[in-house]
Amino acid sequence: MIRFPRQFTWGTATSSYQIEGAWQEGGKGLSIWDAFTHTPGKIIDGSTGDVSCDHYHRWEEDCDAMAAMGLTAYRFSLAWSRILPTGRGAVNPEGIRFYSALIDRLLDRGIEPWVTLYHWDLPLTLQLEMDGWLSPGLASVFRDYAAVCFEQFGDRVKHWITFNEPWVVAILGHGQGIFAPGRVSTDEPYRAAHTILRAHGQAVRTYRDRFQPRQQGMIGMTNNCDWREPLTRDRDDAAAAERAVEFFLGWFADPLYRGEYPDCMRERVGGRLPVFTPDDRTMITGSQDFFGLNHYTTMFAAKTRPGAAVETTPFGNGGIAEDQDVQLSAHPAWQKTEMGWSIVPWGVRKLLHWIDARYGHPPVVITENGCAFPDVPSGGTVDDQRRIAFLDAYLAEIHRAIDEGVDLRGYFLWSLMDNFEWSSGFTRRFGLWHVDYTTGVRTPKTSAAWFSGVIAENGFVPMEGNPYGAVPGEPRHD
Ligand code: PNW
Numbered sequence: 001m002i003r004f005p006r007q008f009t010w011g012t013a014t015s016s017y018q019i020e021g022a023w024q025e026g027g028k029g030l031s032i033w034d035a036f037t038h039t040p041g042k043i044i045d046g047s048t049g050d051v052s053c054d055h056y057h058r059w060e061e062d063c064d065a066m067a068a069m070g071l072t073a074y075r076f077s078l079a080w081s082r083i084l085p086t087g088r089g090a091v092n093p094e095g096i097r098f099y100s101a102l103i104d105r106l107l108d109r110g111i112e113p114w115v116t117l118y119h120w121d122l123p124l125t126l127q128l129e130m131d132g133w134l135s136p137g138l139a140s141v142f143r144d145y146a147a148v149c150f151e152q153f154g155d156r157v158k159h160w161i162t163f164n165e166p167w168v169v170a171i172l173g174h175g176q177g178i179f180a181p182g183r184v185s186t187d188e189p190y191r192a193a194h195t196i197l198r199a200h201g202q203a204v205r206t207y208r209d210r211f212q213p214r215q216q217g218m219i220g221m222t223n224n225c226d227w228r229e230p231l232t233r234d235r236d237d238a239a240a241a242e243r244a245v246e247f248f249l250g251w252f253a254d255p256l257y258r259g260e261y262p263d264c265m266r267e268r269v270g271g272r273l274p275v276f277t278p279d280d281r282t283m284i285t286g287s288q289d290f291f292g293l294n295h296y297t298t299m300f301a302a303k304t305r306p307g308a309a310v311e312t313t314p315f316g317n318g319g320i321a322e323d324q325d326v327q328l329s330a331h332p333a334w335q336k337t338e339m340g341w342s343i344v345p346w347g348v349r350k351l352l353h354w355i356d357a358r359y360g361h362p363p364v365v366i367t368e369n370g371c372a373f374p375d376v377p378s379g380g381t382v383d384d385q386r387r388i389a390f391l392d393a394y395l396a397e398i399h400r401a402i403d404e405g406v407d408l409r410g411y412f413l414w415s416l417m418d419n420f421e422w423s424s425g426f427t428r429r430f431g432l433w434h435v436d437y438t439t440g441v442r443t444p445k446t447s448a449a450w451f452s453g454v455i456a457e458n459g460f461v462p463m464e465g466n467p468y469g470a471v472p473g474e475p476r477h478d
Contacts, residue, residue, distance in 0.1 A: 002399045003459035009112070009410030010455040011073030012066070012432060013368050015119035015164065017049050018419040020079065022056035027092040029085030031121035032132065036180035045425035052420045054440050059102050065433075065442065066416065067109035069452045074111050075367060075412045076102075077119035077164065080145055083152075087123030088141050096152050103156050114159040114367075114412070116222065117146055117203070120169060120180065127181055133169065133192035139199040146203035150211040158217040161292055161367065162203050165224040166196040166252050175320055178423050186320055187272040194274040197255050201283035221256065222292030222367045225249035227347030227354075229473060231302035231329065241301035244326045245354060257359040259285035268323050290409065291355060294368035296339075298347030299328040300473070331473040337390070338372040338428055343468045345393040350474075352401040352408065363407045369394055370414035372421070372428040375445060382434045382445040386467075391447065392460065393468040399459075413451060417442055 017033045024030075037048035055062055066074060080087060082095035106113050122132055130138055146162065154160075163169075170189035172179040200221050207219050228244040230237040246254070246262040254262050259281045265273055276284065304327045334342040348369070355364060371390045375382045391413070402408050418431035426437055432448040435441070454460045463469070 001457075001459055001461050002396060003457075004399065005402065006458075007409075008458060009073045009365065009412075010458075011071060011075055011112075011114065011410065011412040012416035012451075013075035013114075013412040013414050014055075014416050014419060015077040015116065015121075016079035016082075017052075017119065017121040018415075018421070019053040019055040019076075019417065021049065021051040021054040023048075023050045025056065026082060026094040026098060027085060028079060028095065029081035029087070029092075030124040031079065031081045032124055032127045032180040033121045035124050035127075036182055039182070042182065043423055043425045045427050047420070047425035049420045052437075053417055053435050053442075056098070058440065059098075060105065062417075062442075063102070063105045063109055063111070065444075066106075066111055069432075069444075069448060070455050071111055071452075072455065073114055073410065073412070074106055074416070075114040075116065075161070077116035077121075078149060079121050080118065081121065081123040083148060084123065084145055085125075087126040088144060091148055099153065103153055107156060112159070113157050114161065115149070115153065115157045116161040116164050117149055118142070118162065119164040120173070122181075132181055133174070133195045134188060136195055136198070138195055139202050142199035143202035143206055147206050147210070150207055150215070154207075154211050154215040154217060158215070160207065160217060160219040161222045162200045162219065163196055164222050164367075165294060166193055166221070167224055167248060169193075169196065171320070186322070189320060190269060190273050193251060197252065197284055198280055200256075201280060201287050204287040205283050218289040220288035220290045220292050220365075221252065222294055223249055223252045224294035224296070224368070225351060226296060227298040227344070227351040228301040228326075228328075229298060229347065229350070231300040234303075236303040237301065240303040240324075240326045243324055244301040244328075245351075247320075247324045247326075249355075250358070253291070253355070253359060255281075255284050256288050257286070257362070265323075268325075289363075291359065291362045291364040292367040293351075293355065293364055294414070295348050295351060295366060296369065296371075297337075297341035298344035298350075299330055299342065302327045302329070333472050335468065338374055339424075341371075343371070343390060343393070344471050344473065345397040345468060346471060346474050348394055349397040349401040349404075352398070352406045353404070356406045361405075361407055363409050365410040365412070366398065366408065367412050368414040369411065370430050372430045375418075375429045375434055377434055377436075377443055380443065382443060384445045384447045387445065387447040388450045389463060389466050389468050391451065391454075392463045393466050393471075395454070395460065396462050396469070 174188040177184040250262040417433040421428040
């Protein structure tokens with residue numbers, strides 16, 4: 001039996017645009033994701049989040065079903081445009097009422113709300129009028145929105161996440177253009193990221209000055225990072241793997257903990273990388289109470305070898321490739337989820353150690369981890385044994401990292417229910433609950449009962465012969 005530390009937080013995660021629907025109800029303004037999904041060709045199945053899981057109308061039953069599973073924490077995001085329909089100015093009371101009631105019901109059911117302020121659904125007006133995150137001025141607009149949320153919900157919300165995965169906003173939204181706002185550029189990712197870091201800093205300063213002393217909550221940012229394992233023992237490949245993680249995670253976490261972008265980024269990106277003013281640096285350094293981490297996969301990294309086979313994942317390779325000079329690949333024996341992401345459980349342990357070492361042993365919370373598989377209902381349930389095997393294998397490595405000294409405080413599974421998977425539309429299912437998008441009916445998969453058991457026991461008995469348990473490539477010796 002593997003047991004987790006007492007007080008370990010177990011939860012599931014979702015985000016507003018992916019589950020709520022009701023895109024034009026309750027006084028909500030439009031967001032960049034409403035505009036993006038309504039642009040032909042952007043989403044592989046032509047779908048939108050207009051209705052999605054219809055959580056906006058089913059939130060009560062959803063809370064009750066979460067409670068029945070024994071969940072003790074739930075991470076969700078606020079749709080900025082429900083609270084401030086044009087991003088700033090007058091507050092929409094219906095939006096406040098919706099989230100307030102949700103928070104109350106969760107607490108009433110013994111579920112702690114972990115609230116993300118920004119999970120990518122920027123009010124469309126701010127994109128059109130200000131150019132979104134490309135405008136330095138958006139930082140203070142975000143701060144003011146954050147202050148409304150602290151004011152309205154901070155008496156009950158004790159865990160705040162300012163931003164979900166700024167890397168995705170920067171690279172997929174402003175570099176590759178496959179996520180909203182759909183821009184393609186080699187310098188805009190760095191500019192957007194810079195505004196986000198400044199916005200985070202300002203919001204945290206506001207929280208700490210005006211709310212935290214009274215409300216006593218914790219605040220942080222959530223960053224995503226895959227692990228990069230050196231392809232060979234060659235020194236150049238080790239350096240490439242290190243560079244890849246610095247370009248992925250150090251880009252955001254270095255400013256938060258060290259007040260500066262990684263050296264390798266400053267050297268390689270040069271004039272396209274913005275510079276922090278002394279004030280910004282002071283504001284951003286030390287601006288999180290916990291390290292939020294989303295982790296999904298691992299790849300080998302090597303120095304670019306001309307002509308070598310390169311693996312491209314569905315979402316590109318972790319940054320602006322030319323800036324990094326890193327070539328990614330996967331071990332031929334690695335199995336993959338339906339996202340095309342390799343299942344390499346030991347990668348999460350290595351990444352946790354990397355974070356622990358580089359940032360001085362911070363408290364870490366895994367705010368997302370999970371997998372998509374083609375889950376087909378049959379006989380009233382979905383028997384998703386592969387998801388259980390995935391979770392069993394990843395949680396075993398996560399537990400080992402804790403044993404080895406990493407200060408890991410919690411684990412949130414992505415996701416509570418199947419939902420709108422961004423540019424993949426409804427073609428990828430990450431949920432513990434299967435969702436029928438024509439009827440809205442939720443059906444717990446086998447993994448939901450398994451995860452309930454983990455929470456109830458604060459641990460689990462590892463699966464024997466887990467097909468994802470003994471994964472090669474650590475490190476690759478040839
Ligand atoms: C995260 N990548 O997105 C998000 O926080 C969720 O909203 C999303 O549903 C989940 O992971 C599953 O995709 C990511 O390309 C999207 O590396 C893309 C990447 C990583 C995370």
